[in-house]
Amino acid sequence: MRRRALLGTVAALALAALVAPSVIRIGQLPLVGPFLDPVQGVWALAAGAEPPGRERLDMSGLSGVVEVLVDDRGVPHAFAATEEDAYRVMGWLVARDRLFQLELTTRAGQGTLTELLGSAALEADRETRHLGLAWSAERELAGWDTASVGYRAVVAYAQGVNAYIDGLRTRDLPLEYRLLGRRPRRWHPVYSGYLFARMGLTLAANDPAESRLAVSALVGAEAADALVPVNSPIQEPIQPSSREAPRDDFRRLPPPGAPDTVAAEVASREPRVESDDGSHAEALGSNNWAVAPGRAKDGHALLAGDPHLELTLPSIWYEAHVVVPGRLDVAGVSLPGSPGIVIGFNRDLAWTFTNTGGDVSDLYLETVDDSEVPSRYLLDGEWRPLALRLEEYRDPDGRLLATDTVRFTHRGPLTRRGERWVSRRWTVLEPSRESDLFLRAPRTRTAEQWLDVMRDYVAPTQNGLVADRLGTIAIRASGWYPIRPGDGRGDVIRDGSTRGSDWTGVLPVEKYPFAKSPAQGRLASANQQPVDPLDNPAYLGADWPPPWRALRINALLRADSAVTVGAMRRYQTDPGSARADAFVGFFLEAVEVPNRETEGRKDGKTETGAVRAAALLREWDRKYDPENRRAILFELAMAELDRRTWDELIPPGKERPRYVPSSATLLELLHDSTSIWWDDRRTSDAVETRDLILIASLGAALDTALARYGDPPGDGWTWSRVRTANIHHVLGLPGLSRLRLAVTGGPSTLSPLGGRGTFGASWRMVVELGPEVRAWATYPGGQSGNPASPRYDDRIRGWTRGNLDRVLFPRIPADLPPDRVRARMTFVPGA
Amino acid sequence: MAGGTLVGGWWMVPAIAALWAASPVRSRPAVVAGAAGLAWAFLLMNPRGLPHLGRLAGRVAAVLGIPLSVLVLLVPLYAALLAWSAAALVTAMQGTTRRRA
Numbered sequence: 001m002r003r004r005a006l007l008g009t010v011a012a013l014a015l016a017a018l019v020a021p022s023v024i025r026i027g028q029l030p031l032v033g034p035f036l037d038p039v040q041g042v043w044a045l046a047a048g049a050e051p052p053g054r055e056r057l058d059m060s061g062l063s064g065v066v067e068v069l070v071d072d073r074g075v076p077h078a079f080a081a082t083e084e085d086a087y088r089v090m091g092w093l094v095a096r097d098r099l100f101q102l103e104l105t106t107r108a109g110q111g112t113l114t115e116l117l118g119s120a121a122l123e124a125d126r127e128t129r130h131l132g133l134a135w136s137a138e139r140e141l142a143g144w145d146t147a148s149v150g151y152r153a154v155v156a157y158a159q160g161v162n163a164y165i166d167g168l169r170t171r172d173l174p175l176e177y178r179l180l181g182r183r184p185r186r187w188h189p190v191y192s193g194y195l196f197a198r199m200g201l202t203l204a205a206n207d208p209a210e211s212r213l214a215v216s217a218l219v220g221a222e223a224a225d226a227l228v229p230v231n232s233p234i235q236e237p238i239q240p241s242s243r244e245a246p247r248d249d250f251r252r253l254p255p256p257g258a259p260d261t262v263a264a265e266v267a268s269r270e271p272r273v274e275s276d277d278g279s280h281a282e283a284l285g286s287n288n289w290a291v292a293p294g295r296a297k298d299g300h301a302l303l304a305g306d307p308h309l310e311l312t313l314p315s316i317w318y319e320a321h322v323v324v325p326g327r328l329d330v331a332g333v334s335l336p337g338s339p340g341i342v343i344g345f346n347r348d349l350a351w352t353f354t355n356t357g358g359d360v361s362d363l364y365l366e367t368v369d370d371s372e373v374p375s376r377y378l379l380d381g382e383w384r385p386l387a388l389r390l391e392e393y394r395d396p397d398g399r400l401l402a403t404d405t406v407r408f409t410h411r412g413p414l415t416r417r418g419e420r421w422v423s424r425r426w427t428v429l430e431p432s433r434e435s436d437l438f439l440r441a442p443r444t445r446t447a448e449q450w451l452d453v454m455r456d457y458v459a460p461t462q463n464g465l466v467a468d469r470l471g472t473i474a475i476r477a478s479g480w481y482p483i484r485p486g487d488g489r490g491d492v493i494r495d496g497s498t499r500g501s502d503w504t505g506v507l508p509v510e511k512y513p514f515a516k517s518p519a520q521g522r523l524a525s526a527n528q529q530p531v532d533p534l535d536n537p538a539y540l541g542a543d544w545p546p547p548w549r550a551l552r553i554n555a556l557l558r559a560d561s562a563v564t565v566g567a568m569r570r571y572q573t574d575p576g577s578a579r580a581d582a583f584v585g586f587f588l589e590a591v592e593v594p595n596r597e598t599e600g601r602k603d604g605k606t607e608t609g610a611v612r613a614a615a616l617l618r619e620w621d622r623k624y625d626p627e628n629r630r631a632i633l634f635e636l637a638m639a640e641l642d643r644r645t646w647d648e649l650i651p652p653g654k655e656r657p658r659y660v661p662s663s664a665t666l667l668e669l670l671h672d673s674t675s676i677w678w679d680d681r682r683t684s685d686a687v688e689t690r691d692l693i694l695i696a697s698l699g700a701a702l703d704t705a706l707a708r709y710g711d712p713p714g715d716g717w718t719w720s721r722v723r724t725a726n727i728h729h730v731l732g733l734p735g736l737s738r739l740r741l742a743v744t745g746g747p748s749t750l751s752p753l754g755g756r757g758t759f760g761a762s763w764r765m766v767v768e769l770g771p772e773v774r775a776w777a778t779y780p781g782g783q784s785g786n787p788a789s790p791r792y793d794d795r796i797r798g799w800t801r802g803n804l805d806r807v808l809f810p811r812i813p814a815d816l817p818p819d820r821v822r823a824r825m826t827f828v829p830g831a
Numbered sequence: 832m833a834g835g836t837l838v839g840g841w842w843m844v845p846a847i848a849a850l851w852a853a854s855p856v857r858s859r860p861a862v863v864a865g866a867a868g869l870a871w872a873f874l875l876m877n878p879r880g881l882p883h884l885g886r887l888a889g890r891v892a893a894v895l896g897i898p899l900s901v902l903v904l905l906v907p908l909y910a911a912l913l914a915w916s917a918a919a920l921v922t923a924m925q926g927t928t929r930r931r932a
Contacts (some may be wrong), residue, residue: 008923011860014916015845018909022841033841036909038874040840043906046880048888179894735893786885788880 004739018038028066034170035178037481042178044171048319049788051096051823053506058830061088061159068093068422069816070823071808074783074791075209075331079813083149083439084156087339089827091160091187094318098785099168099184100176101314102161102191104217104730106337109194109201110134114393119401122393129391130406132413133201136429150436157339161187175787176731182396184202192435194276195337200428202309204460207361207424208491208542210268214659217264217650220257227253227649227661228491228543231560233668236554238463238475238525238545240246242243247431247532250668256648257677266365266493285545286354287572287750288465288471289553292517292556297562300770303467304568305343305352306754309762311791313737315781317343318765321809330442330682331809333763333792340438345775346443349468354525356513360427360459361539362484362503364411365498368421376422377409378497386414417670423496425503427480427565432458447472447516454478455509461540463513463525469769474480474516475523479532480723481507482538491542509580510553511538522557524748526550530791546664548748551578568766569776573802575623579663579748580634584622587637588614609699613637616712617698624721624746624753629712631746635723636701638747643667644693647680663748676770680799719746727780736787738780751802764804776804832870832914844871844910845917846903852918860918867914868907873905 021024022033035041051070053535059066064081066089071077076093080086095102107113113121113126128134133372144151156419165184173577177183208228215224288305296302309316317333320341332344343352369383376383387408393401396639407414411425435711437457444450447468454464454476461479482503484490502714513530515523526549555562555578580684591614613633620630642660649657669677673690680688688696704800709716716722720742729736743760745751751761765777780799835843848863875884892902 004923004926011916011919011923014912015920018913018916019842032909033913036906037836037841038871038877038906039837042891043875043877043880043884043887047877047882049880049883049887175891175894199850733894735890735895788883789892790883790886802931 001199010353021831023302028179029180029777030179030181040170042175043333045175045786045788046686048172049784049786049790051825053823055823055825057092057825057827059088059092059160059163059827060828060830062829064829066827067813068823068825068827069302069810069813069821070805070825071816071820072822073319073808074794074822075319075321075808077808077810077813077816079249079323079325081324081330081568082245082323084152086324086328087153088156088160088163090320090322090339091157091162092164092827093160093320094334094336095164095187095785098318099164100313101730101785102187102337103184104176105198106191107195109137109198110191111391112394112399115396115398118395122401124634125393125605126391126402126404128198128201129404130413130415131201132406132426132429133197134194135389135406135408135413135674136431137190137197140431140433141190141193143381144433147434148436149439150190150351150433153339153439153691154192158187158189170210174785175736177607178729179733180396192338195229195335196432196434197428199335200460202356202512204357204426204428206357207363207545208359209361209363209493211543211659212491213267213493214265215649217267218259218651221260221263221830222254224260225254226251226663228489228659229665230489230539231543232529232544232547233664234547234551235532236527236528236533236550237513237535238477238523238530238550239515239532239535240520240523241515241531241532241535244751245532246547246661247552248292250671251667252672253665253675253677262365263493266363266420266422268417285527285549285752287526287549287553288352288354288475289522289557289568290465290467291465291474291557291563291568292473292521293471295521295557295561295563297564298768298770300475300768301467301469301471302563302565302568303345303350303352303465303473303767303769304572304765305354305465306572306751306761306764307343307353308760311725311760311780312821313729313781314726314785315742315762315779317779319777319779319783323811328443329811331807332765332777338435338438340435341442342438342525343765344442345765345767345773346442346445347773349447349450349466350765350769350773351450351464351466352765352774354462354527356463356479356528356530357541357544358477358479358481358530359490359539360460360480360482362411362425362490363493364409364423364425364501365493366404366409366414366421366423366496368414371419371421373408374414374421377414377423379410380497380499384410409496411496422493425482427459427461427482430458432478434458438817441680446470447474451476463527463530465523465525467767467769469771469773471769472517473523475514477513478509479512481512483507483541488539489542490539506536513540522554524550524553543662546662546667546748548577548579548581548582548663549750549752552576552750564772565768565776566768567666569764569802569804572761572764572766573744574750575625575628575744575746577622577624577746577749580620580622580631582667582668583622583638583663584617586636587617587634587694590691591698592642609702610695613702616702624719625744626718626742627715628719631719632709632717632722633701635747636704637697638663638702640697640704641693644680644688644697645669645677647679647682656686674801686705716759723753724757725753725780725800727793728758738793738796741800743797744802761799764799765775766804773809775807777807778804832858832867832910836870836874841910841913844913848914848917849921852921856929857922860915863918864911864915868911871910872907911916 111125286307321331332341367378528547528550529544725741743751747754782792893897
């Protein structure tokens with residue numbers, strides 16, 4: 001009897017212990033029973049890894065049948081009778097493949113991540129809401145013409161997403177929702193607006209005024225002007241100039257001056273994005289180039305584009321092909337969450353974008369009535385009320401976590417900087433209707449028509465490159481460029497108490513940087529300054545990324561008068577580096593050439609190390625292929641050079657600078673061997689010169705390399721062992737990420753790889769505009785967000801090798817070879 | 832067990848195990864547990880999902896930070912333990928009830 005009682009007690013406890021974690025969530029664990037259930041649990045994702053061969057689906061709201069064929073690359077080809085039907089089905093398809101990503105990215109733009117992820121996301125949400133992103137998206141939707149193409153498409157897309165969600169069975173629930181213990185929320189058209197607002201933040205977050213403030217706060221305004229220059233010291237502009245070659249515009253940097261106390265009060269405390277090794281963030285950016293028929297071997301215009309964005313799984317892009325006979329036949333990539341192909345091609349033309357990086361944001365020092373809880377701000381002698389927006393942050397169960405009051409002047413959101421208040425006007429927050437443009441542009445048939453549509457593009461400024469079958473190639477840096485009063489500069493903080501500081505308008509389209517079918521037969525952009533100031537001094541921005549990639553691609557294209565599709569593809573992963581070409585010589589000369597500056601002042605140990613390092617560096621072919629064993633030495637030397645040169649920019653009490661001038665400015669300084677900037681103030685017993693800094697940097701780089709990676713003959717210096725691409729899952733789950741990928745590329749190469757390797761070519765596309773448009777493309781990921789799917793990450797291997805897939809582009813369903821069809825779906829109008 | 836899980840989900844395992852233990856058949860809890868484990872192992876072998884099961888299991892195991900083999904064994908083990916505990920509890924209660932009677 002006792003034995004039975006004991007057995008019963010043990011059994012009851014065991015049952016309770018097994019059932020409890022299946023009904024009550026314990027910590028981060030998913031509910032155990034539902035998770036392990038072989039039918040409805042996580043294993044069901046395996047059964048849903050591939051779409052059924054044939055499906056018929058009812059969808060309300062459709063006006064006619066929509067046929068979708070999914071090819072063996074996972075790309076859906078949707079054939080619809082109307083555009084609304086097409087976008088409705090697109091919403092459904094993207095929801096099927098990327099449901100969790102849809103919610104995560106739009107919540108990131110809305111500032112409601114805490115409702116999905118909990119309090120850990122609170123600071124990210126606060127930043128988003130204080131930037132005004134959600135406010136701007138909601139304002140835009142409220143003012144949208146409900147009869148417009150864009151509005152109807154966004155609504156149809158939302159209906160498609162919701163149709164999928166409404167039919168979602170437990171077994172179809174994505175893994176991320178199971179891990180979080182959540183279910184997807186229904187979609188609203190405004191979510192597409194959050195998505196674009198977030199993209200605007202990604203592309204136009206940096207304001208040169210912030211960089212200039214950070215520098216002014218330490219070394220004064222005059223030095224800030226030189227270190228955060230309006231014009232790039234190296235000119236290789238997008239808009240062709242009369243000069244055949246790049247132009248150096250090097251000047252002597254003024255010495256560090258007294259700190260600007262006002263700048264010190266209002267400078268942001270946040271460091272700008274930097275890579276791990278402390279070098280300037282030069283990995284974020286994009287490339288595009290086009291070749292006119294006269295320079296293409298086969299006599300057809302060629303276009304290549306690769307936007308560089310954060311590498312994630314699932315990918316930031318979703319590939320699709322949409323056909324509405326007589327209206328639309330477009331293929332390329334969309335942003336999950338928004339209808340419309342953003343980068344792609346149709347039967348007549350192809351287009352792609354790089355970020356212009358124009359200065360589209362301004363800061364205003366406001367005078368408020370109460371420095372703690374302001375309710376009014378001063379404008380032209382009158383107190384005006386601040387618009388207030390109460391922001392509430394909630395957890396996944398709806399409990400209130402925090403509240404904020406976000407204040408707005410007529411310019412935009414107001415934020416506190418120490419004891420001061422600063423407002424920001426930003427074109428990203430202006431009503432812009434990108435959705436309309438990305439839906440109208442694919443219907444155009446010539447470059448002229450495409451450019452005409454893009455006249456209405458607002459933010460952020462983008463270098464839109466287009467090529468058509470008529471042989472036209474053209475590029476225009478489109479978007480609103482604010483017209484500022486006075487000297488027109490936007491890299492300064494202005495007095496907010498007067499309307500005289502406000503923008504007086506925006507540049508007319510005719511003044512945008514532009515080129516069409518130039519005599520040189522080629523166009524290329526890689527985020528460099530769009531126009532040589534000698535040709536047009538108008539202020540478009542400041543602190544431009546150094547033009548290393550532009551220099552490299554232009555050099556390659558100049559040397560190739562019979563460009564092929566294969567060459568276009570190879571150039572996208574070219575391992576050469578204009579940056580290395582520019583800097584290596586300085587390191588070698590400092591060590592090898594005897595000079596008065598360094599005689600008698602060399603440290604014996606450093607000298608020996610630098611000599612050995614220089615010998616190793618001389619062996620380098622200046623390329624960044626995965627097997628290269630010298631590139632790492634150069635990168636370490638460059639990091640040391642930055643660290644030792646810009647000591648004046650390290651705030652008191654900190655170890656790293658808040659801002660690091662670009663490598664173009666560093667090169668400019670290298671041409672001035674006697675500049676006071678070379679003196680490292682941290683060494684009070686010595687006054688360093690350029691060559692001593694170079695020698696010390698080389699020596700220290702070698703020491704670091706030996707300590708971290710061993711002796712050079714070994715494998716430890718292999719580039720693919722020290723720098724890799726790292727594609728993280730959107731939640732950062734290591735098991736769903738692809739890490740330590742060996743790729744060609746390094747900082748500032750055409751396929752850039754820097755820092756943590758988390759940014760890079762998110763899409764690569766080459767298009768030939770011949771009698772039949774042909775395209776090749778890939779991205780580092782897969783079409784499906786289901787980790788059980790073979791299409792979760794199937795493209796990564798090819799992407800690491802620089803391969804591109806031939807993109808299938810059928811005019812009608814029957815054109816798709818049957819052996820390339822993996823699924824057929826028929827959407828019929830339903831109740 | 833398999834049918835119950837198909838129809839009602841994971842909680843059908845302890846429910847069916849309890850009914851089974853209370854039935855005139857009166858199988859031992861270990862037998863009930865074995866049946867449940869086998870049922871869940873069988874259900875994992877869904878022909879549609881089988882080609883992709885290894886890929887999924889590897890990734891899920893990595894996410895959870897446990898070995899793949901542990902994750903896979905956990906499925907039938909969990910079912911077996913659920914079934915055993917329910918059946919054993921009912922068996923113990925039945926024994927107590929008969930003695931009182």
